[in-house]
Amino acid sequence: PQTLKPKPRSKTPTTRQTKRALNTRKTTLKKTNSRTNNTNTTKKKANETEKKTNKTEKKTNINQKLIEQIELEIVDNKSPVSFDEIAGLEQAKDALHETIILPNLRPELFTGLRTPAKGILLFGPPGTGKTMIARATASTSNCTFFSISASSLTSKFVGEGEKLVKSLFYVARERQPSIIFIDEIDSLLQKRGGSNELESSRRIKTEFLVQLEGATSPSEERILIIAGTNRPNDLDEAVLRRFVKKIYIPPPDYNARKFLIKILLKKQQNDLTNNQIEKVAKVTNGYSGADITNLTKEAAMCAIRELGKKVETISKSKIRPLSYKDFLKALKIIKPSISKQGLSELEQWNRNYGCY
Ligand code: ADP
Numbered sequence: 417p418q419t420l421k422p423k424p425r426s427k428t429p430t431t432r433q434t435k436r437a438l439n440t441r442k443t444t445l446k447k448t449n450s451r452t453n454n455t456n457t458t459k460k461k462a463n464e465t466e467k468k469t470n471k472t473e474k475k476t477n478i479n480q481k482l483i484e485q486i487e488l489e490i491v492d493n494k495s496p497v498s499f500d501e502i503a504g505l506e507q508a509k510d511a512l513h514e515t516i517i518l519p520n521l522r523p524e525l526f527t528g529l530r531t532p533a534k535g536i537l538l539f540g541p542p543g544t545g546k547t548m549i550a551r552a553t554a555s556t557s558n559c560t561f562f563s564i565s566a567s568s569l570t571s572k573f574v575g576e577g578e579k580l581v582k583s584l585f586y587v588a589r590e591r592q593p594s595i596i597f598i599d600e601i602d603s604l605l606q607k608r609g610g611s612n613e614l615e616s617s618r619r620i621k622t623e624f625l626v627q628l629e630g631a632t633s634p635s636e637e638r639i640l641i642i643a644g645t646n647r648p649n650d651l652d653e654a655v656l657r658r659f660v661k662k663i664y665i666p667p668p669d670y671n672a673r674k675f676l677i678k679i680l681l682k683k684q685q686n687d688l689t690n691n692q693i694e695k696v697a698k699v700t701n702g703y704s705g706a707d708i709t710n711l712t713k714e715a716a717m718c719a720i721r722e723l724g725k726k727v728e729t730i731s732k733s734k735i736r737p738l739s740y741k742d743f744l745k746a747l748k749i750i751k752p753s754i755s756k757q758g759l760s761e762l763e764q765w766n767r768n769y770g771c772y
Pocket of ligand 1: 547548705709
C-alpha cells in the first residue's frame with residue numbers, strides 16, 4: 417500500500433476531516449457507553465465501525481489531499497510574466513504564439529488541419545528561460561499554469577507519484593484552458609529504465625505516458641503540455657513523438673544579453689553608459705540568462721559590501737550607484753554555467769530533431 421508523505425503545510429487543510437473523524441468516533445463511543453450490559457460485543461462492534469469509518473475517510477482524503485497539494489504546490493500563482501520581459505528567443509515566442517495564444521483567441525480558425533499541437537518540448541541549457549517562457553505563455557493566454565519538476569515526482573511525492581500524475585491531469589481538465597509545464601522531463605522519461613529502474617518510478621512513468629497520450633490526442637480539451645529538458649538525447653523515441661514541436665532554447669546572443677542587462681539595470685540605480693553595457697554584453701558570451709541575472713546581482717552587491725559596518729546605519733539614498741567596475745569585479749566571480757561540450761551536443765540534437 418502506498419502512503420502519502422505530505423509536506424508539513426499540507427497537514428493544515430485536513431482539520432475539518434480530523435474533526436469529522438473525531439465526531440464519528442465520539443458518536444460511536446456514546447453508543448457503546450449506553451449499552452452497558454453487553455459491553456464486550458458492543459465495544460468490539462464500535463471498534464470495527466470506527467476502523468471502517470477511518471478507512472473510508474482515508475480513501476476519500478487521499479484524492480482530496482492530492483488535489484489540495486496540487487493547488488498549493490503545483491498551480492503556479494506567481495505574478496504574471498510577459499513576453500516583453502524575455503530576452504531573445506524570438507522563434508520560440510512566435511511558435512508559442514501560434515500554438516497557444518492565437519488558437520485561444522480565435523479557436524474557430526484553428527480546427528481541422530490547423531488544430532494546434534498539444535505537446536511542446538523546450539530543450540536547451542539550464543537557466544536559458546524555458547520555465548520563464550512557459551509561464552509567460554500561460555500568463556498571456558490566461559491559462560492555469562501547472563509547474564512541476566519531474567524529479568520531484570519521484571522524490572518529493574514518494575509513493576504517491578502515480579496518483580499525483582493522475583490527479584494533476586484531472587485538475588488541469590477541471591481548470592482548462594491549462595498549461596502543464598514539466599521540467600527535467602528526462603529524469604522521468606528516459607530511454608530504457610533497465611533493471612535498475614525502481615518499481616515506483618516505472619509506475620509513475622507508465623501513468624504519465626497514459627495521461628500524456630490522452631492529453632495530446634485530438635480532442636476538444638484545451639490542455640497544452642510543455643516539457644523542459646537539458647538532456648533531450650536521453651528521451652525515449654515514443655515520448656518524443658508526443659511532443660510534435662521541439663523548440664531549441666539557446667543561451668542569449670549578444671543582442672539578447674544586452675537587452676537583458678538593460679532590463680535588469682532598470683531595477684537598480686546605476687551609472688553605466690550604453691557603451692559599457694555593450695562591453696558587458698560582449699564579454700558574457702556563453703552565459704545563460706540566469707548567469708547574467710546572477711552576475712548583475714553580484715555587481716549590485718559591491719556598493720553594499722564596501723560599506724562594511726556602515727551599511728547598518730547609512731541611508732538608502734547615500735549608497736553609490738552600480739558601476740561598470742562592479743561588473744568587472746563580478747565577472748571574476750560569476751562564470752558561465754554552460755559547458756561547451758553540452759552546448760554543441762544540444763546544437764547537434766537541434767539540427768536532427770528541432771523545429772528551427
Ligand atoms: P530554465 O527553465 O531554462 O532552466 P528559467 O526560465 O528557470 O530557466 O530561468 C531562470 C531565471 O533566469 C529566470 O527566472 C530569469 O530571471 C532568468 N532568465 C533566463 N533566461 C532568460 C531570458 N531569456 N530572458 C530574461 N530572463 C531570463
